[in-house]
Amino acid sequence: MIRQFSALLFCAMALFAPRAPADVTPPDELVKTVTLETLEIVSKDQEIQAGNVERIIGLVEAKVLPHFSFDSMTALAMGLNWRKATPEQKAKLIEQFKTLLVRTYASAITSYRDEKFEFLPLRAKPTDTDVTVNVRVLKSGRQPIALDYDMEKTASGWKCYNVYVAGVSLVLNYRTEFANEVRKSGIDGLIEVLEKKNKKLEAEAK
Amino acid sequence: MFAAFAPWTGLRPLARALGAVAFCLLAGCATVPNGGDPRDPYESWNRQVFEFNEGFDEAIAKPIATGYRDLLPFEVRVRVRNFFSNIQDLMIGVNNLLQGKPADAWSDWTRFVINSTIGLFGLHDIASEAGLEKHNEDFGQTFAVWGAEEGPYLVWPFLGGGTVRDSFGFVADVAAAPTRWMTSDAAVQWGLWGLFLVNERADLLDAKTILDESAIDKYVARRDFYYARRHDLIFDGNAPRPPRERPPGRDEPRSEAAPADDAPALGSVVRVQSQDDAVFAPVREELL
Numbered sequence: 001m002i003r004q005f006s007a008l009l010f011c012a013m014a015l016f017a018p019r020a021p022a023d024v025t026p027p028d029e030l031v032k033t034v035t036l037e038t039l040e041i042v043s044k045d046q047e048i049q050a051g052n053v054e055r056i057i058g059l060v061e062a063k064v065l066p067h068f069s070f071d072s073m074t075a076l077a078m079g080l081n082w083r084k085a086t087p088e089q090k091a092k093l094i095e096q097f098k099t100l101l102v103r104t105y106a107s108a109i110t111s112y113r114d115e116k117f118e119f120l121p122l123r124a125k126p127t128d129t130d131v132t133v134n135v136r137v138l139k140s141g142r143q144p145i146a147l148d149y150d151m152e153k154t155a156s157g158w159k160c161y162n163v164y165v166a167g168v169s170l171v172l173n174y175r176t177e178f179a180n181e182v183r184k185s186g187i188d189g190l191i192e193v194l195e196k197k198n199k200k201l202e203a204e205a206k
Numbered sequence: 207m208f209a210a211f212a213p214w215t216g217l218r219p220l221a222r223a224l225g226a227v228a229f230c231l232l233a234g235c236a237t238v239p240n241g242g243d244p245r246d247p248y249e250s251w252n253r254q255v256f257e258f259n260e261g262f263d264e265a266i267a268k269p270i271a272t273g274y275r276d277l278l279p280f281e282v283r284v285r286v287r288n289f290f291s292n293i294q295d296l297m298i299g300v301n302n303l304l305q306g307k308p309a310d311a312w313s314d315w316t317r318f319v320i321n322s323t324i325g326l327f328g329l330h331d332i333a334s335e336a337g338l339e340k341h342n343e344d345f346g347q348t349f350a351v352w353g354a355e356e357g358p359y360l361v362w363p364f365l366g367g368g369t370v371r372d373s374f375g376f377v378a379d380v381a382a383a384p385t386r387w388m389t390s391d392a393a394v395q396w397g398l399w400g401l402f403l404v405n406e407r408a409d410l411l412d413a414k415t416i417l418d419e420s421a422i423d424k425y426v427a428r429r430d431f432y433y434a435r436r437h438d439l440i441f442d443g444n445a446p447r448p449p450r451e452r453p454p455g456r457d458e459p460r461s462e463a464a465p466a467d468d469a470p471a472l473g474s475v476v477r478v479q480s481q482d483d484a485v486f487a488p489v490r491e492e493l494l
Binding site: 144172178180 | 243280284287288290291292330331334339340341342412416419420421422423426427430431434435437438439443445447
């Protein structure tokens with residue numbers, strides 16, 4: 001029975017497979033949907049409003065993280081040193097960098113109040129596999145803040161690998177810090193620093 | 207430290223020598239530690255001032271700003287922000303004009319007229335809602351557009367870090383601040399400055415916490431953030447980005463290492479984010 005069912009499923013998947021590429025959510029639409037849905041949840045969740053960090057992180061992990069490519073982000077932040085890292089070191093770096101980014105930036109989504117989001121039309125060809133999605137945050141009495149998402153097309157949909165806030169890359173801003181740690185105490189030293197940092201942040205949140 | 211103004215005075219070598227002497231005296235001739243940023247030759251001195259500033263912020267500025275934020279409703283704080291933002295539009299317009307952008311200057315002054323009248327003395331940013339976008343300009347940016355050298359990075363007590371060029375820009379900004387001629391009453395002037403600074407700090411409470419918490423080395427994070435942000439402002443948000451380093455292969459950056467000398471010159475204000483960036487040259491085609 002199960003075997004028959006899985007055979008059927010396989011046929012169904014095979015049937016639909018050729019359509020799959022066209023069904024991939026375009027990057028600009030993806031950014032818009034994820035942003036608006038997340039903010040909607042945030043505005044309605046009492047505990048998140050009250051600053052429940054673990055709950056915010058839970059939301060970010062469920063809603064936002066699947067659309068990010070943390071291995072690409074880590075490679076970008078590491079620059080040349082990425083090539084010197086072993087696969088084990090890379091895995092550790094990705095894990096720690098991801099934890100750090102989620103922990104520190106998750107709380108940012110609760111700080112929006114009177115801001116409005118403007119989603120700009122995508123300037124790219126349909127065949128492009130590497131695009132930048134431009135969003136602007138409008139705020140009374142302030143110059144609009146640009147949020148730029150660098151995104152790449154992968155087998156599992158569009159993934160973000162770099163974010164610019166007001167022209168500053170949150171990923172590239174780590175490069176000097178990472179390079180300094182590697183110069184001082186090697187890649188293992190950097191991993192250790194990141195682990196320590198994350199443990200401290202986690203302890204403070206409790 | 208006068209090197210930033212030297213292009214117009216023709217005294218560049220002298221100014222540079224004087225600046226170097228002044229700073230050697232000031233900093234006890236600080237040396238760049240191995241791997242330091244060439245833009246920040248006085249790093250060890252700067253770090254000490256940075257620590258002092260952080261202590262001041264933690265003990266005095268942040269508590270005041272936090273109290274201010276908790277005391278005043280959000281609506282009121284937005285009005286305070288808008289009031290100062292409106293006054294600033296005057297000099298933002300002047301700077302846009304000095305940078306050769308008369309249309310932007312005209313927009314800034316139109317904003318001022320609309321917000322000062324319909325917006326009730328600037329308390330409401332009606333102009334933004336009407337589609338007249340707020341700009342961000344100051345003398346530091348104007349000097350950059352004029353081609354002034356940026357000079358080394360300096361951290362000033364209480365004021366924070368910036369290049370020599372931006373330090374001169376800051377002095378010009380304060381000297382030209384409209385609050386200076388709006389009232390001759392010194393007490394009112396100081397009151398306005400105080401309110402402005404407290405409101406600004408309160409607006410940045412969340413952002414600074416996030417930036418600090420996310421950093422491994424707060425000093426470096428803040429400095430690199432400053433350079434990237436100023437770079438973006440000078441180009442009004444259209445700055446040439448470092449060449450796109452494609453992630454894929456999940457592994458290697460796309461471009462093969464190209465010698466730094468091959469990187470195209472994008473003007474004196476263009477800086478790559480760190481020395482490593484030079485390796486990821488060729489700049490994207492659309493920039494060339």
